Amino acid sequence: MEEVKMPIRLVRFFTSALIAIAAMLAPAVAGAQQFKANVTGTVTDAQGGIIPGATVTMTNTDTNVAVESVSDDKGVFSVKDLVPGPYKLAAALQGFKTFVRDGIILHTAETATIAVKMEVGRLEETVTVSAGLSEVETNQSVLSQTMDNKRVSELPLNGRQVYMLLQLTSGTLFTQQTFGATGFSGTRAWDVNGSVSIHGSRTGNNEFLVDGAPGSGTGGGSGGWNYAPPVDAIEEFKVDTASTDAQYGRTSGGVVNLTLRSGTNDLRGSVTGLFRGTALDSNQIQNILNNISNKGHKYFDGEAMVSGPIRRGRTFFMGGYQGFYEEIPFPSTVTVPTDLQRAGDFSQTFNASGQLIQVFDPLTTTCNAAGVCTRAAFVNNQIPTTRINPVASALLAQMPKASAPGTITGTNNFISSPNLGHYRYNSYLTRIDQVFSEKHRLSFSNSGNWGSERRAENSLPPPALRSDNWPTHRNHYLATADDSLILGPRTILNTRVSYDAFYEPHDKEFGPLGSLTLPFNTPYQLTSSPWYSGISMAGYSTMFAQGFRESDQRAYSVMSTMSRTMGGHLLKVGGEFRLYRQYRLDQGNLNGTFGFDGRFSRRNPLTGDSTSGNAFADFLLGYPSANGNTGSNVSIGAQSDQRYPNYIAFVQDDWKLSPRATLNIGLRYDYQAPVTEAQDRQTVGYDPSTPNPLQLPAGTINPATGQPIGTLRGGLLYAGVNGNRRTPYKGDWNNFQPRVSFTYKVTESISARANYGRSYLGLSACCGGVQQDGYSQTTSLITAGPDIGVPFTTLDSPYPGGQFLQPVGNALGLATTNGQGMSFRNPDFKIPYTDQWMTGVNLELPGNIGLDVAYVGNRISGLPVTRNINLIPIGEQMKGIARLGGNPTYLSTQLTNPFAGLLPGTTLNTATVARSQLLRPNPLFQGINQDFNNIGYATYNALEMALNKRLTKGLAANVTYTFSRRRQATDLLNSWDAKTFEDIDPNDRPHRMTITALYALPFGPGRRFGSNTSGAVARLIEGWQYNVIGEITSGTPIGMASNAIPLQNTFSIGSNQSLNQWFDNSTKTHPRADGTYAWDVIGTNDFRVSRLRFPDVRQDSKPLWSMSFFKNTGIGGDRVLQFRAEVFNVFNTRLYNTAISTDPNNPNFGVVSNSQINFARTGQLGLRMTF
Template sequence: MSRARLRLAWLGCLVLLFWPAWLAGQQFRGTITGLILDQQGAVIPGVKVTATQEETGARSETLSSGEGRYTLPFLSPGVYRVEVDAPGFKRYVRSGLRVSTNEQVTLDITLELGQTTETVTVTAETPLLITATASTGQVINQRHVEYMPLNGRTPLVLAQLSYGVIPNTDPRFYRPFDDGGPSNFSMGGAPRQNNELLLDGAPNASVGGGNGFSPPVDAVEEVKVESFQADAAYGHSGGGTVNILTKAGTNVFHGTMYEFNQVSALGANLFFANRAGEKKNVSNYNQWGATAGGPVMLPRLLDGRNRVFFFFAYEGINQKMPRATDTTVPTAEQREGNFSKLLALGPAYQLYDPATGVREGSRVRRQPFPGNVIPGARIHPVARRILAFYDLPNQPGKADGTNNFFVGAVGEFNTFDSEMGRLDFNLSSRHKLFYQFRHNDRLLRNGTTFSNNATEATLTQINWSTGIDDVFTIGPTTVVNTRLHWLRNSELRLPLSLGFDITSLGFSQALARESAGAHFPRVTVSGLAELGSSRGGGIYNPYDSFQLFSSLSKTVSAHTLKLGGEVRLLRRNRYDKGQSSGAFEFSTNWTRGPLDNSPAAPTGQGLASLLLGLPTGGYWDVNAAESSQNAYLSLFLQDDLRLRASLTLNLGLRYEKELPTTERFNRSTNGFDFNSPSPISAQAAAAYARNPIPEIPPSAFKTMGGLTFASPQRRRLFETPPGVFGPRVGFAWTPGALGGKTVLRGGMGLFYFPLDRPGTGIDQTGFSQQTPVVPTQDNYLTPYATLSNPFPDGILKPVGSALGLATYLGRSVGFFTPDVKPGYSLRWNFNIQRQLPRNALLELGYLYNHGVRLSLNRQIDFVPAQYLSTKPVRDQEVINRLTAAVPNPFAGLMPGTTLNGATIQRSQLLRPYPHFTGITERTTPVGGSYFHMLQVRFEKRLSEGVQLLANYLYSKLIERRSWLNDCDPLPEKRIASDDRPQRLVISLNWELPFGQGKALGKDAPRAVRALISGWVINAIYTTQPGSPLSWGNVIYYGGDLKLNPRRIDQAFDVTRFNRNPQEQLANNIRTFPSQFANLRQDGVNNMDLSVVKDNRIGEKINLQLRCEFFNFMNHPSFNAPNLSPTSSAFGTITSQANLARSTQLALRLVW
């Protein structure tokens, strides 16, 4: 039997073993648990306990165990009435008990002696303290969901109100259709976008960890955020969990209608636009929708009260959002070859004529263009036509002409529609089921940078999901929950220039016929705005996620046991045309001087290369389609053991198995053969022996290795990782000596990161063919590819795996590390909760998170360290030696590549695999992280008109997730990019004490009372430091930088660095760290504020008027300063990281 069939048989046996007990490890329902006691404290076994959801009439029943313990699991969040009937005791009724998402509510019940016809009724607040679990987190309740000011109204953003959550996204991109923005946060020290996102308990992540489907805020009941899970049911994430619960229908018809509108006329101008005297750009964000829910009523057929319920929500968005930015375009003089104004700034701006190049030893020497002017006759006609697609400058710019074009009109134009619905069935007190469906679509039309369609693309996003969830009570102590779910996210990106004829630029008809998707070619000129689209000829990218989960819950004595598992299948199809009409790069290689390895000018030389028609790089894509997938299996066992009334232990074990990614038709590489000689090995060795270099004797010169490919016999992209076990241990203790108002909890757990998601690392080299632009074959002495004929050897056709180890010789390649191992997070948690008077809670906690075996990409084809400079200054001798042209042993062996010419740079021959220009080993499990967090949480539930949530954290995050030098044995240990030493978030909901039923004005005349009643103030205040600055390979003289991230004209002392372009480092071992804990960009100091007027119309209708302010104080947060020492803008801040104050008006009808 084949391995694939064996795996399928094994999975099938597991499904049969657990069916129908297959289900959701990830759970959104809550639990009520406790002890049944008499008045002397003795336990009472065999007592019937019933919980009835007050909104729907759904009933759940159980019997207390021999130890008097009862458990009612899988309760939909809501308000419950608990009833207890026992012979010889009065009937007990407790109403108003709130159960939140994935919450264990402990309710110990003491029965009084008497007749069952007598009733003891208790009405009290739901306990603030959670006493039965070591898990830590935060419920963002319905009051906060409804009233908090949310820019974009995306419910996932509410996770930021919880502790341990560090957002990393521009707030402009918190809209419901932004899959990456709202989810781009770090939680509990884990890498960003490595959190488990759930919607009604089902996985809700798109490819890459983004947000799958965003429900309208008016359809959300609450949001549960957990940074530590003691429950082994949770996994598939090295971070935290965010579970969004949607609303369901009830016995009462209810719903909302709303419209929210932001217009630029009511907002403030951006800081830099205001500073430059520019007017506000016209923008608009209009968001409207409706929800409705209730019992399903079909006259003469069905009265759904207490039985069948529906809920439906619709939302639409129209947005016009400008993207004001400065960029650089060629001046009229430069388009004619005149760069004399640059030369006036200094000799570093001199252009050199590639036509004057001569050999000087191993170097190429060139002569300058007299006066920095390129003769008009030398300007290439294709370059003139390309330059016509750049608009002329519309502002002076800097002294060197950069930033001379202000892009004000370009922007996004979004239309969005979203629908979702669910049906809930109370089939009996033992059987409950719900079905949901969701759909949304977005059309993004980007405005163009210039007055033509040479830039930008359109985007169409369509998301679908559906699922069914079933809860069945087998017996008084046994309940099974089963769920099946499907999610699809798809994107279609098309360039605005689709169908563009490249012959109109002067390219040949023969080249145009090679295009699989005609578009304006991508043109990248160093120092200038880009032309063309990064999406090339278009991309269609559907992603499917299938889930089958189940769990069985059983109460045995003092144990509440959960056994379950989960299967996920992740599948991605990708149809990417790539740059199917070519991409052309123009850098400084041809026009720098006087030697070919002299430092480049700060600007001008790339444009000069374009004018001369001499590209320095580029490519032409002929891409294959992709269909990749992988599967994930988990099993778990959880035991919540209540040792006594005040102490509960959480003991769990989770098993996870992730199968390697495969491509459905084996159109992929699957490794690198390090041990076999390359097909060109003998010829290369013989040629090298005739002209060796001193560093490598002929006997030591090897050309070993090449790519391997998937096949029917070995389809996987990497070896199957072993299954892993993740134990969880925790406790929750409520010391009686502290009055039952204090809980101490702690725990530890091992959490595994999912492997590389399908498609994100697929390498289809050979099946997709990229033909490179080969600018020269003699180290930039003479051109090989020009704009007249950019591909002199023709466009290469895909050959699949036919070339074997000879595939992509002379180019950069990549592969998965064969020994992929899932990274894991070792987390420790301890905290103390204390219930305070006035319905308040204070929590102090500590969380430790150690990330191990984090996946990194590593360059393994590097120049060995012994050949690089260790000097702290530019080492011209080493640079000259490594970049020197030497005889090429691969000459003629690699046609169509930069390694096919007569000469080659010495550094290329020093690489361990000199027949490739780079080899990237993906998902190498060598990264790590270390996180410590102290947190303080204060929560006041709504009472006396006030609801308040405040979270403060003090933390440090160290990481090893990037390389300072390719030749380093370990990744760089540095302060993490996501490190924020302190963060404070306060959210407030305050009903002003005026009017009907309030302390002030309750007896005022009716008209006055109506005017002053129903005012609610809501605010979210956030403050935190900025991210560490990321430095390049700079020469630092030492001394205090005197950094002030809010001093825009000179954020730090630029004289502490060497700024001379001629003296910058190259070919050296870098020692200057990439990030420092004390050098950060500007932080966040933001308040969002809303004023709401509730106008009650009768008992069932509320007409709500809202005025919301985002960045109420109009406090600009700045981006990082320019950190390029050779730039004229070095040390200056030129852009804003947040939005200017915006105002949103809304009308909302609640019925």
């Protein structure tokens, strides 16, 4: 296959393109993400006449840094590249009074219009006005929400994790459902990372920026964050939910931009300490029901920030630190073997009906000519000590004993309390701003974060503890340099360089296998994997940790922006280079994971029943199953070093058509090169036609078809081998993205706007990773021996003869995956793209209230879908469907295996094999999955409203409401289908409202109440503030099991909904009183005919509120001491775990467990001093 010569073509393309654009736009060359603000406007006299030649100066009132512009012959001026913050505008021209407008606040990535009306008079005379809310307006037709430092720092923000504010933006929701006892609390810097959807975006496909640079800690470009800067170091938090500015890309929804605080001419700072503990917490409902006390919670969050001048007016600094430590109790009840069971005694082991569960000896299995098999029961239902496997005995000594009576079935007999999760991190951030002159400024920032998490996923103590997070370390570093140079009165060059790194090792601090000295037949014991084997037993808690894995992600970015004012045009041209690098290592489960399901101790080896067989009995006997909870296997992981180069160019024209109308036109181009692996450790395609190295003797008959098998063909292709390209698919060179928006000021209080834009998703976020068949390997346990029902392998010798499949890399070529399944990428894959549009109005209402109403649409096209190209013919499939007159056992019938003994270590090496395998077009392989077929899509349509009450009379408030409809078509209903089927999106929430408010209570001197008080009384009643966050939302749809068939259109039971019946769950075996039922199930091998989600079968959702009271007290000078009392989930609202069984065959179908997935009410006390 021909190698794609990308670098040379790319250099030529970008060089030609940028030279052409530069020639058209004079000095303009290059561009990238902007977090800085621009100001434009027209200078007129009192009668509206144009005034050219006026000098307009924008001065930052914190730093006294000033930037000048001169109005052109049309009176238009433009001041560009301003750091967000407070400003004063001054306009001067001989013959006119100097015009001054103060109180201007410029926000992140904003282009503001300010009208300047000058009066005839002497230059020394000054006319000063304050900026009115309707006199400073944005020119851009975007939906956005900006929160300044006051809201960021004073809203009741759980954990002071700034990205949790995303939930307060219209059209934005978290897809992480469980901010509770599953580990995600939303309080740590890394919490929930990319689990947010903006305007229907795919999770992990939004752009997160810090000071305009890609630097939120997801070095690999995963479209999220793993680092949140300290709150007091943030100047502004801005979310653009429908941006069509060409400088933004790599998103399917929105852009989130954090602007860091800069130093000022005054020394300023803050010190904050926040405390929580058990005494301030309510208990979880599941703990109350199990008589488990609430104990062990400890929380401390300390933060400090200081900023000021190093050299007044020239050099400024800002530094911040945050230290966080929390121990969260996750008390729970789980199931472990009883004391009798540990001794092999199952005489007190019962099912839910109180019937004794007998255990049988698999070595006594006999089968008659009719295929009826029986076993002899163990005497007195006890396994002799001589039959207990030595490995099982050694592992049993490390398992905790029961600590509670449990139920009649022996379940929930271990109380794990307080079962603490340990979390900590330390974070720093610094920034230096240098003003070399009025025309040249430079800033440099860097930050670091070191965090760790220790949490038991199975609620058991070490060494039985099983967790991927004991510990997980999360270390982040970000550095950004930003240079701004004014080349002339109309031209500014901005250059930015950034480096972002995130390292995440998942280590283990327990379970050294060597201390057991097990007679364990794996070749890795005591060497590269000194950990226990993973044990999963049906009906019991999983136990023991497994191997090590780590990821190291880096992002490098070089970008430059040059903008130029030309009459009513503000032109920007841009270029950027990004390199995302992802290094990943997964050691695998080198000492194996073993599952037990009771099949070897049940009465009949071929079928199960409710009165025989126990998974722990199988464990004691040492007989793992290939089909247990997690299966049984030894896996050897792979490592990869992935590279994703990105080349970006754009041009943007913000054109002021008239004082009332603005047109924004842009064009962006991205070339996201296909992923390469540094050492070519990846597959790059599938060859269906070349003969495979393995061939059967000529004339070998396929027993499923009665025809000769013939020449075996096909296999995977590897990067760089035999002329193959290094990438899994061809480069997508056609990623042009037009953008257009229009804003019209209908009246002084009404503005209308509309926009459209196309954007391509970030390749590394939506469709990343490499296929590494051959570089990792899994050896599945083979339990089927020559005698039916008699164990073939044991726990102390699970792989007789040591037949472990070893990673072979690309050495075997087409034969690498013989006898196994495989996946490869569609060679013609194109990067998915999103088309977004919006139309709406903005109203300025009395009382300093702004109202935004908009219709928003989003369609994401070309989403990747996997298709199996090695399916059995559909006609053969139909022969196994009873509904169509077929035999349900037709496909599973065992036939003589023509590959027996030729495929060691695979499930196709046995003497017999299922008919379904031999009916595949290529019986040498199992499933052959072609990934990344561009046939999926997703849509989002919404009415969005945002009501913003600006700060007046001590009150600032914001209310958002979104009425939306989300659909997706990203799956095949049946594997033979040509098209995907449309269904409700799993993140669909039709109604969502958020409410936030900050209110300075009207008490104290000069206020409405107590205006005449003084002394101690005044100090006591003044300075109180109340803050609130509320969220009211619909639940997300519950996905039904693939075998469920709906027999009606609606399933809501209204006020009759209960935990025992969350929806109409009547089935054929559990019908309604009149014998009718709502659900049926599809038969064995049958086709699915209905969708997976239904509009009235949804997760639990209730209003959630958080509130706080602050008391601000002056303690001399500009120092203020703030006492904070905050309550999260103030009404102790319980969201129930609706991760329920959706299989109509399950007796618990539609039944919700009485357990809470969100945190119970939590209180927090704190002190904060500002100066």
